[in-house]
Amino acid sequence: xxxxxxxxxxxxxxxxxxxxxxxxxxxxxxxxxxxxxxxxxxxxxxxxxxxxxxxxxxxxxxxxxxxxxxxxxxxxxxxxxxxxxxxxxxxxxxxxxxxxxxxxxxxxxxxxxxxxxxxxxxxxxxxxxxxxxxxxxxxxxxxxxxxxxxxxxxxxxxxxxxxxxxxxxxxxxxxxxxxxxxxxxxxxxxxxxxxxxxxxxxxxxxxxxxxxxxxxxxxxxxxxxxxxxxxxxxxxxxxxxxxxxxxxxxxxxxxxxxxxxxxxxxxxxxxxxxxxxxxxxxxxxxxxxxxxxxxxxxxxxxxxxxxxxxxxxxxxxxxxxxxxxxxxxxxxxxxxxxxxxxxxxxxxxxxxxxxxxxxxxxxxxxxxxxxxxxxxxxxxxxxxxxxxx
Amino acid sequence: xxxxxxxxxxxxxxxxxxxxxxxxxxxxxxxxxxxxxxxxxxxxxxxxxxxxxxxxxxxxxxxxxxxxxxxxxxxxxxxxxxxxxxxxxxxxxxxxxxxxxxxxxxxxxxxxxxxxxxxxxxxxxxxxxxxxxxxxxxxxxxxxxxxxxxxxxxxxxxxxxxxxxxxxxxxxxxxxxxxxxxxxxxxxxxxxxxxxxxxxxxxxxxxxxxxxxxxxxxxxxxxxxxxxxxxxxxxxxxxxxxxxxxxxxxxxxxxxxxxxxxxxxxxxxxxxxxxxxxxxxxxxxxxxxxxxxxxxxxxxxxxxxxxxxxxxxxxxxxxxxxxxxxxxxxxxxxxxxxxxxxxxxxxxxxxxxxxxxx
Numbered sequence: 109x110x111x112x113x114x115x116x117x118x119x120x121x122x123x124x125x126x127x128x129x130x131x132x133x134x135x136x137x138x139x140x141x142x143x144x145x146x147x148x149x150x151x152x153x154x155x156x157x158x159x160x161x162x163x164x165x166x167x168x169x170x171x172x173x174x175x176x177x178x179x180x181x182x183x184x185x186x187x188x189x190x191x192x193x194x195x196x197x198x199x200x201x202x203x204x205x206x207x208x209x210x211x212x213x214x215x216x217x218x219x220x221x222x223x224x225x226x227x228x229x230x231x232x233x234x235x236x237x238x239x240x241x242x243x244x245x246x247x248x249x250x251x252x253x254x255x256x257x258x259x260x261x262x263x264x265x266x267x268x269x270x271x272x273x274x275x276x277x278x279x280x281x282x283x284x285x286x287x288x289x290x291x292x293x294x295x296x297x298x299x300x301x302x303x304x305x306x307x308x309x310x311x312x313x314x315x316x317x318x319x320x321x322x323x324x325x326x327x328x329x330x331x332x333x334x335x336x337x338x339x340x341x342x343x344x345x346x347x348x349x350x351x352x353x354x355x356x357x358x359x360x361x362x363x364x365x366x367x368x369x370x371x372x373x374x375x376x377x378x379x380x381x382x383x384x385x386x387x388x389x390x391x392x393x394x395x396x397x398x399x400x401x402x403x404x405x406x407x408x409x410x411x412x413x414x415x416x417x418x419x420x421x422x423x424x425x426x427x428x429x430x431x432x433x434x435x436x437x438x439x440x441x442x443x444x445x446x447x448x449x450x451x452x453x454x455x456x457x458x459x460x461x462x463x464x465x466x467x468x469x470x471x472x473x474x475x476x477x478x479x480x481x482x483x484x485x486x487x488x489x490x491x492x493x494x495x496x497x
Numbered sequence: 498x499x500x501x502x503x504x505x506x507x508x509x510x511x512x513x514x515x516x517x518x519x520x521x522x523x524x525x526x527x528x529x530x531x532x533x534x535x536x537x538x539x540x541x542x543x544x545x546x547x548x549x550x551x552x553x554x555x556x557x558x559x560x561x562x563x564x565x566x567x568x569x570x571x572x573x574x575x576x577x578x579x580x581x582x583x584x585x586x587x588x589x590x591x592x593x594x595x596x597x598x599x600x601x602x603x604x605x606x607x608x609x610x611x612x613x614x615x616x617x618x619x620x621x622x623x624x625x626x627x628x629x630x631x632x633x634x635x636x637x638x639x640x641x642x643x644x645x646x647x648x649x650x651x652x653x654x655x656x657x658x659x660x661x662x663x664x665x666x667x668x669x670x671x672x673x674x675x676x677x678x679x680x681x682x683x684x685x686x687x688x689x690x691x692x693x694x695x696x697x698x699x700x701x702x703x704x705x706x707x708x709x710x711x712x713x714x715x716x717x718x719x720x721x722x723x724x725x726x727x728x729x730x731x732x733x734x735x736x737x738x739x740x741x742x743x744x745x746x747x748x749x750x751x752x753x754x755x756x757x758x759x760x761x762x763x764x765x766x767x768x769x770x771x772x773x774x775x776x777x778x779x780x781x782x783x784x785x786x787x788x789x790x791x792x793x794x795x796x797x798x799x800x801x802x803x804x805x806x807x808x809x810x811x812x813x814x815x816x817x818x819x820x821x822x823x824x825x826x827x828x829x830x831x832x833x834x835x836x837x838x839x840x841x842x843x844x845x846x847x848x849x850x851x852x853x854x855x
Contacts, residue, residue, distance in 0.1 A: 184763050186760070197683050198554070276657075277663040305654065483733065
């Protein structure tokens with residue numbers, strides 16, 4: 109009788125105690141990513157790039173062994189916050205990386221400050237994130253960076269009337285606002301501003317309204333992974349036949365999904381910080397290694413965020429000589445500059461946000477596959493929202 | 498049940514067959530139902546001991562407590578009154594947002610008072626919507642509750658100026674509990690606080706379902722027409738228990754907001770309603786502990802599997818749920834029944850569960 113009670117109890121306790129105490133020479137990196145749900149592709153891409161970085165550069169830095177602890181938050185902010193807390197308290201993670209969408213990063217910000225944990229945003233793109241905690245840095249992009257540039261480009265390149273269509277949450281509103289400012293300043297006109305619910309979106313009714321407004325182009329921002337649905341419905345509603353072009357930040361012509369979108373996206377012009385087609389030796393090697401390690405999956409703009417986040421951690425640890433003190437790590441990360449598969453990038457020492465080239469690209473067919481082909485470069489772009497203040 | 502066979506109260510004095518006057522017999526039976534079994538005492542001792550035994554796991558334990566309370570609230574209507582609901586998250590969300598807004602705008606800083614206010618808000622909403630579940634069959638109720646929750650979620654999504662919309666309610670700072678205990682990073686305060694709230698509400702629920710009112714609910718669940726025929730009106734009782742369950746769910750939601758200093762549309766989502774139903778069904782309905790046991794199993798399985806395989810854990814969860822429901826005859830609560838009976842046999846004063854000899 110007693111045994112029957114004690115055995116399961118012992119097993120349960122054993123399971124609970126199964127997390128080993130962090131060894132002296134190990135640095136744990138807590139990864140909070142959307143490995144399931146709608147933003148799944150972001151998590152899969154980012155974590156794959158992080159693992160690729162470790163495979164290429166070894167898992168030991170400054171005498172410390174690097175260990176990734178990957179947690180799935182399904183892009184739900186409630187989960188992210190709890191997971192961050194557990195990673196800090198239970199796993200004793202020294203750094204947090206990830207955050208597929210803005211709300212998840214915002215939810216974790218107070219914890220980063222309280223626990224003094226360097227937190228690297230590898231995906232989310234709302235400008236305010238880095239202002240929410242002095243321990244937050246970013247290796248992805250801000251939507252304002254590309255939205256301002258595509259706004260200026262559109263105004264100068266014969267696009268007069270635009271309908272904006274964005275996901276109804278912080279980054280969508282960021283891109284809508286910054287694009288509209290830049291575009292109208294250049295003489296363009298936004299005839300309608302549409303906002304689509306973030307989760308489980310149906311674009312069809314919005315696209316119908318966009319079509320009725322008969323613009324030259326639709327400016328669109330949807331989070332990574334939703335671009336496929338968007339273009340499918342774009343074609344179904346006949347917007348391509350009505351001669352309406354797609355412009356926007358590059359989230360919509362996501363490299364991961366681009367090939368499946370078909371000819372409807374040919375000629376779409378977007379501004380973004382990474383294309384798998386970026387013509388550099390480093391990127392060629394990156395794309396090849398990434399595809400090889402991941403069953404032929406093409407790396408997208410989210411993946412480079414993960415790659416560079418790992419680079420930032422590795423280099424910072426080298427600088428501190430393996431010291432994982434949060435303040436020292438953040439200090440080491442500030443102002444760091446390096447060559448990424450996307451081109452030269454750096455961390456702005458004042459805002460802890462990323463400074464990078466923004467490329468204007470056009471979707472073209474190359475060797476039978478669709479690519480965002482870069483044709484103009486804006487160098488060392490800071491986040492325009494914070495630069496304005 | 499014994500009471501079914503006894504004659505009406507007016508005849509009791511002239512009926513010597515009865516071992517005692519009827520009211521005494523009923524009182525004895527109610528008292529027997531209300532006694533604490535060793536299983537229950539062990540359960541709560543175990544829960545309290547985790548405060549010292551598992552200090553590293555207070556975060557997940559807090560969440561388990563909150564899920565347990567939420568499932569308990571669903572058990573009140575499903576297990577005792579037989580009302581199926583696919584929209585129980587509506588009340589959870591009302592509580593979560595009430596507590597969040599109170600703290601964010603510093604209207605009521607003290608968490609315990611805010612918790613009560615959130616409970617009242619949920620109760621008020623529960624009272625209003627309870628009239629919708631009075632009529633109709635299970636299917637109607639499923640649709641109505643689901644609809645109410647979906648509506649509420651969309652309202653919260655639209656009112657982004659108040660709720661933060663899809664970005665969630667940011668910027669909540671929590672004051673210390675009773676002005677004394679600060680919420681710490683390790684979740685110690687949060688756990689003890691949630692556990693105390695759960696225990697107090699559990700005691701209350703236990704008292705209520707063991708009362709004549711609770712028994713009348715079971716009668717309604719068994720056969721509403723027959724219950725009506727012997728003078729137990731379903732309407733007011735369903736309104737009462739539905740409101741009570743709404744209060745409980747709202748308090749669970751408020752606890753989640755207070756212990757995480759955050760809330761989002763997820764607290765109103767269909768997934769949350771479905772998950773709580775799952776938790777309750779895993780643990781077994783109609784005995785208060787089902788929700789608590791279900792929460793322990795569900796959350797630990799989720800935590801363990803998602804750590805083991807971050808990308809495919811949902812597949813394994815699904816598989817385990819199917820197996821549990823197919824294999825476990827009376828769910829996990831039922832697997833523990835032999836244990837409970839053994840406990841009862843060990844203790845002579847406990848007697849049988851049906852009252853037995855006084």
